[in-house]
Amino acid sequence: MSDKILQCLYCQKEVDVANIPVGHSRCPHCGKVLPMKRLQELRQPDVAPPPIPGFGNGPDPAAPIQSPSQPQVQPGVDASQPPPGQGVPPRTPPKRKLIKRQVSAKPKNIKCTNCGAPIEIKNEAMAEMVSCSYCGSVLDLNSPDYKVLRKVLLEKRPASPLPLGSRGSLKGIEWEVIGRVRMLEEGIYSWDEFLLFNPQNGYAWLVLEDGHWTYMRKGKNKPAFNPRWCSLGDKFSHYGRNFQVVDKAQAQITYIEGEFTYQAMVGDKVDYLDAVSPPLMLSAEWTEQELEWLSGEYVTPETIAHAFQVKNMPIPVGVARNQPYQRAAWRKQVTIASLIFAGLFLIMLIGPCVTPRKVANFSVSADQYLNKNQPYLSQPINFTKPTVVKLKLEAPLSNSWIFMDINVIDASNQTVVGLGKEMAYYSGSDWSEGSRSASAAFKIDKAGEYRLSFSGDAGSGTSGGPRRETVNVTVYKGAMLYRYFIIMAIICLFFPLVEFIRFSSYQGKRVGDLNDDDD
Amino acid sequence: MVNYKKVSCPNCGALIEDIDRFAAMAVCEYCGGAMVWQDDAVLAMGDMAILVEYPTPLYLHATGQVRGKRFEVAGRVRYRYAKGFWDEWYLAFEDGSYGWIAEDEYEFSFERAVRGPVQIPAYSQVSPGGQLVVEGKFVIVDEKDVAYLEGAEGSLPWVLTKDRQFPYVEASQGDYMVTIEYTEGAPEVFVGEWVDVGEIKLDYPKDDQEDGSGWSDA
Numbered sequence: 001m002s003d004k005i006l007q008c009l010y011c012q013k014e015v016d017v018a019n020i021p022v023g024h025s026r027c028p029h030c031g032k033v034l035p036m037k038r039l040q041e042l043r044q045p046d047v048a049p050p051p052i053p054g055f056g057n058g059p060d061p062a063a064p065i066q067s068p069s070q071p072q073v074q075p076g077v078d079a080s081q082p083p084p085g086q087g088v089p090p091r092t093p094p095k096r097k098l099i100k101r102q103v104s105a106k107p108k109n110i111k112c113t114n115c116g117a118p119i120e121i122k123n124e125a126m127a128e129m130v131s132c133s134y135c136g137s138v139l140d141l142n143s144p145d146y147k148v149l150r151k152v153l154l155e156k157r158p159a160s161p162l163p164l165g166s167r168g169s170l171k172g173i174e175w176e177v178i179g180r181v182r183m184l185e186e187g188i189y190s191w192d193e194f195l196l197f198n199p200q201n202g203y204a205w206l207v208l209e210d211g212h213w214t215y216m217r218k219g220k221n222k223p224a225f226n227p228r229w230c231s232l233g234d235k236f237s238h239y240g241r242n243f244q245v246v247d248k249a250q251a252q253i254t255y256i257e258g259e260f261t262y263q264a265m266v267g268d269k270v271d272y273l274d275a276v277s278p279p280l281m282l283s284a285e286w287t288e289q290e291l292e293w294l295s296g297e298y299v300t301p302e303t304i305a306h307a308f309q310v311k312n313m314p315i316p317v318g319v320a321r322n323q324p325y326q327r328a329a330w331r332k333q334v335t336i337a338s339l340i341f342a343g344l345f346l347i348m349l350i351g352p353c354v355t356p357r358k359v360a361n362f363s364v365s366a367d368q369y370l371n372k373n374q375p376y377l378s379q380p381i382n383f384t385k386p387t388v389v390k391l392k393l394e395a396p397l398s399n400s401w402i403f404m405d406i407n408v409i410d411a412s413n414q415t416v417v418g419l420g421k422e423m424a425y426y427s428g429s430d431w432s433e434g435s436r437s438a439s440a441a442f443k444i445d446k447a448g449e450y451r452l453s454f455s456g457d458a459g460s461g462t463s464g465g466p467r468r469e470t471v472n473v474t475v476y477k478g479a480m481l482y483r484y485f486i487i488m489a490i491i492c493l494f495f496p497l498v499e500f501i502r503f504s505s506y507q508g509k510r511v512g513d514l515n516d517d518d519d
Numbered sequence: 520m521v522n523y524k525k526v527s528c529p530n531c532g533a534l535i536e537d538i539d540r541f542a543a544m545a546v547c548e549y550c551g552g553a554m555v556w557q558d559d560a561v562l563a564m565g566d567m568a569i570l571v572e573y574p575t576p577l578y579l580h581a582t583g584q585v586r587g588k589r590f591e592v593a594g595r596v597r598y599r600y601a602k603g604f605w606d607e608w609y610l611a612f613e614d615g616s617y618g619w620i621a622e623d624e625y626e627f628s629f630e631r632a633v634r635g636p637v638q639i640p641a642y643s644q645v646s647p648g649g650q651l652v653v654e655g656k657f658v659i660v661d662e663k664d665v666a667y668l669e670g671a672e673g674s675l676p677w678v679l680t681k682d683r684q685f686p687y688v689e690a691s692q693g694d695y696m697v698t699i700e701y702t703e704g705a706p707e708v709f710v711g712e713w714v715d716v717g718e719i720k721l722d723y724p725k726d727d728q729e730d731g732s733g734w735s736d737a
Contacts, residue, residue: 043684123573123575124571125571125573125604126573126603126604126624127574128602128603167734174734176734198734199574199734200574201574201625202574202624202625203625215602218624218625218626221693221694221713222659222661222691222692224647224657224659225659226648226650226659226691227648228648229648261602261603261624262602263602264604286647286648287647288647288648288663289601289602289647289662289663289664290602290647290648290662290663290664291647291648291659291660291661292661511638
């Protein structure tokens with residue numbers, strides 16, 4: 001058997017390439033097609049692995065013990081061979097280097113320079129400063145003998161819902177609270193920043209202000225402008241979302257404890273800017289040396305309380321600047337349903353659904369309707385079932401008016417409906433008012449023959465006599481009374497309006513609202 | 520193709536087989552001694568600090584692929600500045616070229632040196648938040664500080680002295696980022712792109728922690 005062995009992907013049996021005739025590419029055991037690329041490679045006699053001793057060729061004496069997380073070797077591909085066309089062969093790390101290999105940050109135990117109490121540094125490589133939880137001294141981890149930077153009196157420690165060392169899972173990462181900073185702006189607004197650490201995922205922040213929580217991480221894709229030149233209320237777009245600058249100020253550290261990747265002291269000042277697009281938040285901090293953006297997201301107090309098992313959770317005050325508007329599911333559903341119905345009623349108004357049918361059309365001359373002694377009586381109109389009747393009156397008015405008294409008279413000569421309609425139309429060279437037509441609607445409750453009587457009055461100009469226009473009358477049946485649909489639409493819009501008012505008042509309660517800042 | 524040269528460490532005598540052929544300097548992985556090549560002779564150049572490990576997926580001699588290019592990690596340099604440090608991983612590519620992956624607090628950028636003259640303002644004129652134009656692109660300055668060499672391992676293309684100290688400026692805009700090192704003579708400019716840690720695909724990733732949470736005491 002030659003050393004050119006190929007493994008069949010189907011039957012997993014080893015195939016000696018020398019035994020496969022040129023031009024054939026099927027497994028002699030199962031008859032399935034062999035991996036072509038690999039087969040061609042093995043057929044070429046001169047493609048040799050790189051002539052570097054110690055790796056590539058054959059078994060590496062220093063090959064590490066395979067750990068479960070290492071990639072599984074593909075069937076048919078010998079991992080010690082270079083993949084086709086790749087000049088850098090996969091290289092098994094030599095055993096001696098395994099000592100160094102680690103994914104997680106290295107903790108380190110030191111003793112407090114001031115009191116000798118043990119301190120565990122969670123991330124030795126990056127920690128620059130740590131405070132002793134016993135005596136409160138702050139140590140400089142960059143100095144070889146851990147110089148004491150400052151002594152803090154622990155009695156001053158403000159109450160905290162997240163004590164150092166608390167652990168909790170957020171966004172699928174198990175974080176430990178390793179630091180805490182309390183900030184103060186303008187001597188009034190105060191908030192806490194908790195530094196979170198995970199040995200594999202690095203750092204994150206939880207900001208607590210007025211009982212509201214924001215989870216923040218360092219942002220890679222920063223907005224492309226200088227936050228120094230921004231002012232409150234400025235708006236910008238970032239990754240398809242519209243942000244508004246809601247805060248820009250200088251804050252001062254009033255309390256700091258824990259392990260930090262930088263050195264900071266009580267009294268240090270920080271320039272910052274906050275911009276929100278609920279539930280998201282972008283925060284910039286800058287010094288003479290550095291500009292850093294953090295991107296954050298609102299987290300409900302319940303989530304934090306559950307994740308970190310917090311007992312004394314501060315009660316949220318007002319609405320946070322980046323708190324999203326949330327409402328019960330039924331409220332949302334009712335709002336959407338109401339809007340849909342209101343929309344349907346409005347579509348019905350446009351009216352293609354119910355078209356009234358024309359049943360009669362006749363003219364009433366001026367002689368007829370101006371006759372004071374006897375009103376004009378139309379031909380009988382037969383309605384086979386109760387319906388809504390619509391009348392349309394038209395007359396070629398010109399700076400004149402007609403008032404018409406219309407009565408609906410049933411077969412037994414009883415007036416069932418009486419109504420009055422006025423048409424008036426005035427115009428000048430560049431203006432006009434009124435209309436040359438009028439319409440009226442009434443309901444017929446019983447089927448039968450009905451006649452319409454017309455008597456009226458007319459005039460022209462300011463006090464002129466009638467111009468004696470003939471009135472054209474069209475009668476429709478099966479008309480629809482639009483006003484009912486309008487009323488329905490208004491009723492349907494009531495709930496969404498209530499929701500909108502609720503939303504507006506919610507927005508008005510936002511903490512640090514721009515209107516408040518203008519006071 | 521990665522080519523290696525063998526050398527006996529002038530400091531401790533250990534045989535090191537995997538030094539990049541074109542390295543100007545290397546650090547012995549046994550004793551931490553630095554060595555430089557002068558003509559054909561290897562000279563010892565003092566000790567380099569042992570680098571403290573932190574959670575990075577990369578390691579010396581790791582092979583893998585980034586942005587469609589296969590590489591082997593040939594070396595690493597660590598620079599420290601006032602607020603921490605960053606690592607620069609020196610990559611040897613299969614086509615014989617070299618590149619860098621800079622890693623700063625769990626953020627990675629894939630960088631290359633800009634050849635030829637670049638118009639760069641003086642260090643004193645740059646301030647964080649300000650604008651720069653590099654290769655016709657606007658970038659915003661993120662950081663400005665002085666860095667010094669903390670340590671190195673593996674093979675490196677230059678000779679780094681322990682007292683190497685230089686002002687630098689970092690700027691970025693979207694995925695594009697720029698590092699300017701104000702060394703003696705002309706400033707050296709590197710441009711790069713942010714890479715997601717998932718884009719760096721190693722043939723042999725580092726061993727994972729048992730429970731995956733990252734906490735060994737969990």
